[in-house]
Amino acid sequence: MEPFLTLLKTKAVYHGNEDAVIYDTMHASYNQLLEDAQKKAALLEQFPGKRIVLDGPASYRWLVNFFAILISGKDVLLTNFFLPKEEKLFFLKQLKPDYILSSTTQYILRDADNEPVPNGDGKGFKKKLEFTEPEKEGNVILLLRNADETLRETAFSTELLMQVARKIEANGDFKKDDRVLLLGHLYHRYFLVYGMLLPILTDTVLCIGRGLRHMEFDTFYYHPTILPMIPGLARCLAKEGSFNEELRLLILSEDSDEWLKEKLDALPIEVKIADSVLKEKINIHD
Numbered sequence: 001m002e003p004f005l006t007l008l009k010t011k012a013v014y015h016g017n018e019d020a021v022i023y024d025t026m027h028a029s030y031n032q033l034l035e036d037a038q039k040k041a042a043l044l045e046q047f048p049g050k051r052i053v054l055d056g057p058a059s060y061r062w063l064v065n066f067f068a069i070l071i072s073g074k075d076v077l078l079t080n081f082f083l084p085k086e087e088k089l090f091f092l093k094q095l096k097p098d099y100i101l102s103s104t105t106q107y108i109l110r111d112a113d114n115e116p117v118p119n120g121d122g123k124g125f126k127k128k129l130e131f132t133e134p135e136k137e138g139n140v141i142l143l144l145r146n147a148d149e150t151l152r153e154t155a156f157s158t159e160l161l162m163q164v165a166r167k168i169e170a171n172g173d174f175k176k177d178d179r180v181l182l183l184g185h186l187y188h189r190y191f192l193v194y195g196m197l198l199p200i201l202t203d204t205v206l207c208i209g210r211g212l213r214h215m216e217f218d219t220f221y222y223h224p225t226i227l228p229m230i231p232g233l234a235r236c237l238a239k240e241g242s243f244n245e246e247l248r249l250l251i252l253s254e255d256s257d258e259w260l261k262e263k264l265d266a267l268p269i270e271v272k273i274a275d276s277v278l279k280e281k282i283n284i285h286d
Contacts, residue, residue: 002159002162002163002166003137003158003162004070004071004137004158004162005071005133005137007162007200008030008033008034008037008067008071008200009034011030011033011034011200011203012030012031012033015030015203016029017029017030017031018030018203019205020032020033020205020206021033021060021063021205021208022205022206022208022222023059023207023208023210024210026060028060033063033067033200036064036068037064037067037068037071038071038131039129039131040064040065041067041068041069041071041072041131042129042130042131042132043068043109043122043129044068044069044074044109045072045073045129045131045132046119046125046129047098047099047109049074049097049098049099050074050075050098050138051074051075051077051095051096051097051098051099051141052069052075052076052077052097052098052099052100052101053092053095053097053100053102054066054069054077054101055079055081055088055100055102055103055104056081056101056102056103056104056107057081057082057103057185057211058182058184058185058186058191058208058209059103060208061103061107062103062186063196063208065101065107066186069101069138070137070138070139070140070158071131071133071134071137072134072138073134073135073137073138074138075138075139075140075141075155076138076139076140077095077097077141077142078141078142078186078187078192079091079095079187080185080187081103081185081187091143092112094143094151095141095153096112097112098111098112099111099112099117100112100114102114108121109121137157137158137159138158139155139156139157139158140155140156140157140158140161140192141153141154141155141156142154142156142187142189156189156282160282161192161193161197161282162197162201164193164277164278164281164282165193165197165198165201166201167275167277168193168194168198168275168277168278169198169201169202171275173226173251173272174198174199174201174202174204174226175202175204175225176202176203176204178199178202178204178205178225178226179204179207179222179223179224179226179246180198180199180204180205180206180207180224180225180226180227180228181207181209181218181219181222181224181226181227182196182199182206182207182208182209182228183195183209183212183215183218183227183229183233184228184229184230184233188230189278189282190230190253190274190278191228193278193282194228194251194253194274195228204226207222209222212233215233215236215237215242216236216237216240216242217242219237219242219243219244219247220242220244223244223246224244224246224247225246225248225249226247226249226251227243227247227249227251228251228253228274229251229252229253230252230253231252231253231254231255231256231257231260234250234252234256234264235256235259235260238260238263238264243267243269247269248269248270249269249270249272250264250269250270250271250272251271251273251274252271252272252274253274254273254274255273
C-alpha cells in the first residue's frame with residue numbers, strides 16, 4: 001500500500017521544481033512541499049502525543065501541517081474551522097486531542113487546552129531537527145453524526161485514501177496541464193480527495209481558493225480547468241455567471257437539482273458526478 005510520504009517523495013523526484021500548489025501569489029513546488037512537510041514533521045516527532053487537531057481554512061500552510069502530522073506517524077483530527085466557538089469547543093472535547101494546530105495561533109503547537117507547548121515553535125532546540133520516517137503513518141480522523149444525532153469517531157488510513165485516489169485517477173479526468181481549483185473545506189472528505197489529493201497525485205496544479213467570499217473572483221484569478229464542487233457552491237457560481245472560459249470539467253460531489261442541471265447544460269463544460277468508489281470506501285454522504 002502506498003503512504004503519503006512515498007507520494008510526496010516521488011513527485012519531488014520527477015517534478016521537483018514544477019508548481020504543486022498556488023495560493024494567492026505564492027507558488028510552491030513539489031520540492032518545497034516535501035521539504036516543508038518534513039521540516040514540520042521533524043518538530044512534531046519531538047513530542048509524545050499522538051492526536052493532533054488541525055483547525056484552519058484551506059491554505060498552503062494547512063496543507064503542509066496536514067501532511068506533516070501524518071508522515072510524523074500521528075493522527076490528524078479534522079474540524080470545521082467556521083463553527084461557532086461553543087460548538088467547536090464541544091467537538092474538541094469529543095475528539096480528546098493531545099495537541100492543537102490552528103491558523104489562529106500561526107499553527108504553533110498547543111496543548112488540548114489551547115495553551116502554548118514548551119518549544120512548540122521549534123525555537124528551543126539547539127540543533128537542527130532531523131526527520132525520521134515512521135513505521136506507520138497516522139490516520140485522518142473525523143467526527144461523524146449518526147442518524148440519531150450522536151457522534152462517532154471514524155478513522156481513514158493514508159493507504160485507504162491513496163487507494164481511493166488511485167482508482168479515481170484511472171478514470172483519466174485529470175490531465176498533466178490541468179489546474180484544479182479548491183473552493184471547499186478540507187474537513188469534507190470529498191474535497192480532501194478530489195480537491196487536494198488527486199491534483200497532487202496526477203501532477204496537476206492545485207490552486208487553493210482564498211475563501212468562499214472570493215470564490216466568484218477566484219475562478220477568473222486562477223483560470224482553473226477543473227472544479228470539484230458540491231452542488232450548493234455550483235449554484236452560487238451559476239447564479240453569478242462565474243464559470244471561467246478555461247473551465248472544461250465540473251465534478252459534483254452528488255447529483256444536482258433541475259435548475260442547476262439546466263444552467264450547466266447551457267455551458268460548454270463537461271459535468272460529472274464523483275466516482276462511486278468515494279461512497280463505497282469512505283462514504284462521503286455520511
